[in-house]
Amino acid sequence: MRCSGLLETMDDDPSASFASFFAQAEPRLRLALSGAFGAELGREAAADALAWAWQNRERLDGMHNPIGYLYRVGRSQALRDVRRREVPCPRGDDRGMEEAREDPDPQLTLLAVLAELPERQRVAVWMVHGLGYRHSEVASLLGCSSPTVATHVRRGLSRLRRHLEETRV
Amino acid sequence: MSELHDDLIARAVRRAADGVAPITLAEVTARGRIPDPVDDDESTTNGAAPQGPSTGGPVMVIDLERERAAGTTGTAPAPRRRWPAMAAAAALLVVAAAVGWAVANRDEPVDVAPVETPSAADPLERATRAVDEFIGVYNSGDPAAVADWFADLPNPLDLTKHVDPAYQWADDRWTRIGPCRIQDPSVVCPIRREDDFHGAAGLSLEDDYAFRFDDEGLLVRLVLLEGDPWAEHHAFRADFRAWAEAQHPGAVGSWFPPPGSYSAELADMPTAEGMPAALELLDEFIAQSDRWGP
Numbered sequence: 001m002r003c004s005g006l007l008e009t010m011d012d013d014p015s016a017s018f019a020s021f022f023a024q025a026e027p028r029l030r031l032a033l034s035g036a037f038g039a040e041l042g043r044e045a046a047a048d049a050l051a052w053a054w055q056n057r058e059r060l061d062g063m064h065n066p067i068g069y070l071y072r073v074g075r076s077q078a079l080r081d082v083r084r085r086e087v088p089c090p091r092g093d094d095r096g097m098e099e100a101r102e103d104p105d106p107q108l109t110l111l112a113v114l115a116e117l118p119e120r121q122r123v124a125v126w127m128v129h130g131l132g133y134r135h136s137e138v139a140s141l142l143g144c145s146s147p148t149v150a151t152h153v154r155r156g157l158s159r160l161r162r163h164l165e166e167t168r169v
Numbered sequence: 170m171s172e173l174h175d176d177l178i179a180r181a182v183r184r185a186a187d188g189v190a191p192i193t194l195a196e197v198t199a200r201g202r203i204p205d206p207v208d209d210d211e212s213t214t215n216g217a218a219p220q221g222p223s224t225g226g227p228v229m230v231i232d233l234e235r236e237r238a239a240g241t242t243g244t245a246p247a248p249r250r251r252w253p254a255m256a257a258a259a260a261l262l263v264v265a266a267a268v269g270w271a272v273a274n275r276d277e278p279v280d281v282a283p284v285e286t287p288s289a290a291d292p293l294e295r296a297t298r299a300v301d302e303f304i305g306v307y308n309s310g311d312p313a314a315v316a317d318w319f320a321d322l323p324n325p326l327d328l329t330k331h332v333d334p335a336y337q338w339a340d341d342r343w344t345r346i347g348p349c350r351i352q353d354p355s356v357v358c359p360i361r362r363e364d365d366f367h368g369a370a371g372l373s374l375e376d377d378y379a380f381r382f383d384d385e386g387l388l389v390r391l392v393l394l395e396g397d398p399w400a401e402h403h404a405f406r407a408d409f410r411a412w413a414e415a416q417h418p419g420a421v422g423s424w425f426p427p428p429g430s431y432s433a434e435l436a437d438m439p440t441a442e443g444m445p446a447a448l449e450l451l452d453e454f455i456a457q458s459d460r461w462g463p
Binding site for chain 2: 019160
């Protein structure tokens with residue numbers, strides 16, 4: 001019932017501007033948080049961030065960088081989800097990552113190596129190199145400058161290239 | 170080869186990203202209340218936004234099964250072993266959960282959204298933040314990271330002479346010593362520069378630097394408002410060079426740039442290659458000098 005009520009509100013407008021904001025923010029948040037936390041957790045975090053935006057849409061107007069803010073909201077949600085998972089600490093001899101790295105599909109092993117990059121390097125490579133976003137767009141998401149994003153991309157790519165060279169792909 | 174690798178990386182990312190279904194507006198508006206990222210966090214009783222832990226490392230959960238499925242659509246299916254991918258996905262989940270476990274047990278605050286303030290929209294504040302970030306990168310001593318800040322220009326020397334690697338070899342450190350001001354289209358900030366080479370003579374520099382950034386946030390202009398306030402520094406460099414050439418003939422010439430190869434500000438200063446050797450002689454020079462000392 002709550003759902004239909006909100007949708008009716010949308011149809012009546014007051015929030016046509018939110019729909020416009022949503023169209024702009026959704027792909028960026030979904031893709032960036034998926035790059036940071038993986039497909040499932042990242043998509044869920046992006047949906048939570050956008051829901052928070054919907055529920056607090058009056059606060060968005062005064063924000064200088066609302067999408068960057070929502071990235072942080074989604075990131076917080078994702079970290080909470082990670083924290084709530086009650087899974088024991090992996091054993092020291094866990095070889096799962098090694099197995100992923102040895103997978104014969106080079107794109108899958110690349111993703112496993114990508115997962116080992118620091119979060120910001122990972123998101124920067126994912127968004128800029130993989131998906132063609134501008135440095136400035138990713139900078140506003142991550143709350144840093146364009147040159148810092150460029151540095152993250154350069155270092156992340158360098159590590160991935162090194163992996164490819166080592167595996168002679 | 171590098172281009173092939175870059176292309177492979179881009180395709181792997183696109184393939185993975187394509188597997189993340191778009192979020193609909195209806196899905197978002199149907200969600201229950203999302204707790205306020207600040208109010209909800211027990212660590213933020215004062216309303217401040219703490220800096221959360223980094224997720225650096227393998228926290229990313231890649232759905233390898235989904236990637237496999239995506240990879241087989243539209244292409245000839247190749248025989249695949251399923252168990253390694255499943256094991257890998259499970260292992261990645263375990264690693265991610267372990268990071269979460271570690272986060273939960275470190276008694277550190279979970280990252281929360283920052284409190285957005287009206288001043289964040291202030292162009293001066295944004296420009297000041299950019300300058301501070303540039304200074305932080307410069308002080309880290311990584312010339313490649315510094316170079317990333319510069320836009321591609323036909324004559325980059327004008328831009329880069331203030332951050333020549335020779336300065337960084339001498340552990341040049343920048344400090345913003347006061348508020349910046351907008352002097353359109355630049356932002357002007359008072360900077361103190363201290364390095365080991367000039368510092369041995371008791372010299373530092375305090376002056377206004379004008380930074381101009383382009384739309385991408387890259388530096389297109391970096392100048393001293395005073396022009397060349399290094400008169401005393403030049404005198405010190407000249408005395409040092411004359412002493413070094415007298416005391417160590419033959420060794421010193423290669424420490425300095427060939428005539429005409431550098432800007433006037435740097436022509437009398439050891440190059441990045443010569444700076445380490447020059448620094449080793451500084452104590453000897455200072456000990457014998459009547460004029461220079463800390």
